[in-house]
Structure formats: structure tokens, C-alpha cells
Amino acid sequence: MVASVATLALGVYAIFAGTMTIGALIATMMLVWRVLSPLQMGFVTFTRFEQIAASIAQIDNLMSLKPERDPQTPLRPVKRFRRRISFNRVSLLxxxxxxxxxxxxxxxxxPGEVVAVTGANGSGKSTILKLIAGLYxxxxxxxxxxxxxxxxxxPIQLRLSISYVPQVCSSMNQSNSLDFEGDRQFIRTPQAIRVQASVFLVTHRPSHMKIADKLLVFETGSLQAAGxxxxxxxxxxPELL
Known part of the structure; x- marks a missing residue:
């Protein structure tokens, strides 16, 4: 584009100077376009090659991931989980x-307990849920x-037995915020499903902690209090508030 504009500008200047005719300018422009068009297509193709190479690299990375089901590890099928969960000196980096x-x-x-998990941001609360779900x-x-x-x-059987509600969702009156009425609905939910499930609730609200059977308090990756x-x-x- 720059070369075409420059050629046109120089041609117009040459025409006014009397050193070039209009026909010569048209012929020159046609020649420039014939030369530059393949070059332009080459640059476009080169950009596409870069995109294709990046896509191939992503596919290679995906295919090189280790399968979750380790063929060397014997798996035991479980007909139904009784829902007793225990962590024994678990660490994760x-x-x-x-x-x-x-x-x-x-x-x-x-089994059947409502467990509230609380602590500062980055203290390890969400990591507990990811470990229970077998994500790490x-x-x-x-x-x-x-x-x-x-x-x-x-891991597939494990996750089929787990329901997960993310931090941001619109399942309650199409709203992400927990106002007074939304909080009341939220509090009733763990009580309603505890008969058939164990509930882990990551929260900062004392109103949610009060409905729990057990409370886990985390700080910088360590369990500071449990009971x-x-x-x-x-x-x-007072400290949690």
C-alpha cells in the first residue's frame, strides 16, 4: 500500500513536471501492482503459517499431558461413597x-456433615475443594x-459423585449477590441436601459458619483451627470478623 501511494505521488509530480505521461503512470502502476501482489500474499500466508504452528504446538501440549488414569495404579470401583473424608498431613505446591x-x-x-471452610484470600480454601475433586x-x-x-x-467416578457450585453463579433469583433473602435461601440449601451428601462450604460469612457442623480455619496454607x-x-x- 505504501509503495503504491509513493509511486502514484511521484508519478503525479512527474506528470506536472512534464517528464512522464499519464499513460506511462498507468503502466507503471500496473507493473507495481503485479510485483507487489505476490509479495503481499506471501506475507499473509506467512502469518497464517505462524497461526498454524501455534495451533500445532497447543495440540502437541495437549497430547503430551499425562492421562488421569495411570495404567500402573490399580483402581478400586466404588458402588457408593459413604462420604467420610480425611486429610492426613496433605501438602500441595x-x-x-x-x-x-x-x-x-x-x-x-x-458423612452428612456441613463443613465450613474459611480464611483469608490465598489461604488454601479452594485448594481443599480441588483436592477432594481429584483435580490435583x-x-x-x-x-x-x-x-x-x-x-x-x-477420577471420573469420583467427579460424577461431586456437585460443585462456583463462587460466581446466578442460580438464586438470577443474581450473584446474597442479599438478606438470597442469604436465607443459601442457608437452607446445605440443610436440605445434607441427608444425601456431605457439604463443604467456602465462606467468609458468620451466618454461614453458624449452620455448619464443623469449621476449618486456614491461614497461608496451614490449618489454624478445626472442630x-x-x-x-x-x-x-472476633478475629474472623
Missing amino acids: YAANADPALVGVSFQTE PPQAGAIHIDDLDIRQID PATEVLARLL
């Missing part, structure tokens, strides 16, 4: 140059569900 997400965390929950294997320690190591459970929610709240409520 997301990256080699990052701080540990969890360090030596141990606790146990019983513990790098140290062990996680047991019904006295069975989570690494011996088929019956009423007892933990009695000790730590």
Missing part, C-alpha cells in the same frame, strides 16, 4: 517458584474417602 498452597493439613469429616494429586500426605486412598479411585463450628466460633469469631 502449584509451582516450583510459588509458596505452598497447603502445608501438612490434617482433618476428618463424617497431593504431593505429600494422603487423602482418604471412606478409608480408600483417593489415588485408587477412578465443631460453635466451639471454633466462640474462640475465633
Whole structure:
């Protein structure tokens, strides 16, 4: 485009100077377009080659991922989970140059319990849920569900037994905010499903902690307090607020 404009400008100047005719300018422009068109197509094709190479690299990275089902690890089919969950000195590090997400965390929950998980941002609350769902294997320690190591459970079967509600959703009156009425609905939900499921609730609200059977308080990847929610709240409520 720049070469065509420059050629046209110089041609017009030459015409006014009397050194070039209009026909010569038209012929020159046709010649320039014939030369530049293949070059332009070449640059466009080169850009597409870069996009294709990036797509191939992404596919290679995807295909090189290790399968979740390790063929060397014997898996035990589970007909139905009784929902007893225990962490035994579990540690997890997301990256080699990052701080540990969890360090030596141990606790146990019983079937049908509502467990509130609280703590500051980045303290490891969401990591607990990811480990229970089998999204990450513990790098140290062990996680047991019904006295069975989570690494011996088929990850697909495990996730089919788990329901997950993200932090931002619009399932309550098409709103992401928990006003007074929305909070009342939210509080009723764990109580309604606890007969058939164990509930892990990541929250900062004391109103949610009060409906829990057990409260886990995290700080910088460590479990600072764990026990019956009423007892933990009695000790730590001012600090949590």
C-alpha cells in the first residue's frame, strides 16, 4: 500500500513536471501492482503459517499431558461413597517458584456433615475443594474417602459423585449477590441436601459458619483451627470478623 501511494505521488509530480505521461503512470502502476501482489500474499500466508504452528504446538501440549488414569495404579470401583473424608498431613505446591498452597493439613469429616471452610484470600480454601475433586494429586500426605486412598479411585467416578457450585453463579433469583433473602435461601440449601451428601462450604460469612457442623480455619496454607463450628466460633469469631 505504501509503495503504491509513493509511486502514484511521484508519478503525479512527474506528470506536472512534464517528464512522464499519464499513460506511462498507468503502466507503471500496473507493473507495481503485479510485483507487489505476490509479495503481499506471501506475507499473509506467512502469518497464517505462524497461526498454524501455534495451533500445532497447543495440540502437541495437549497430547503430551499425562492421562488421569495411570495404567500402573490399580483402581478400586466404588458402588457408593459413604462420604467420610480425611486429610492426613496433605501438602500441595502449584509451582516450583510459588509458596505452598497447603502445608501438612490434617482433618476428618463424617458423612452428612456441613463443613465450613474459611480464611483469608490465598489461604488454601479452594485448594481443599480441588483436592477432594481429584483435580490435583497431593504431593505429600494422603487423602482418604471412606478409608480408600483417593489415588485408587477412578477420577471420573469420583467427579460424577461431586456437585460443585462456583463462587460466581446466578442460580438464586438470577443474581450473584446474597442479599438478606438470597442469604436465607443459601442457608437452607446445605440443610436440605445434607441427608444425601456431605457439604463443604467456602465462606467468609458468620451466618454461614453458624449452620455448619464443623469449621476449618486456614491461614497461608496451614490449618489454624478445626472442630465443631460453635466451639471454633466462640474462640475465633472476633478475629474472623
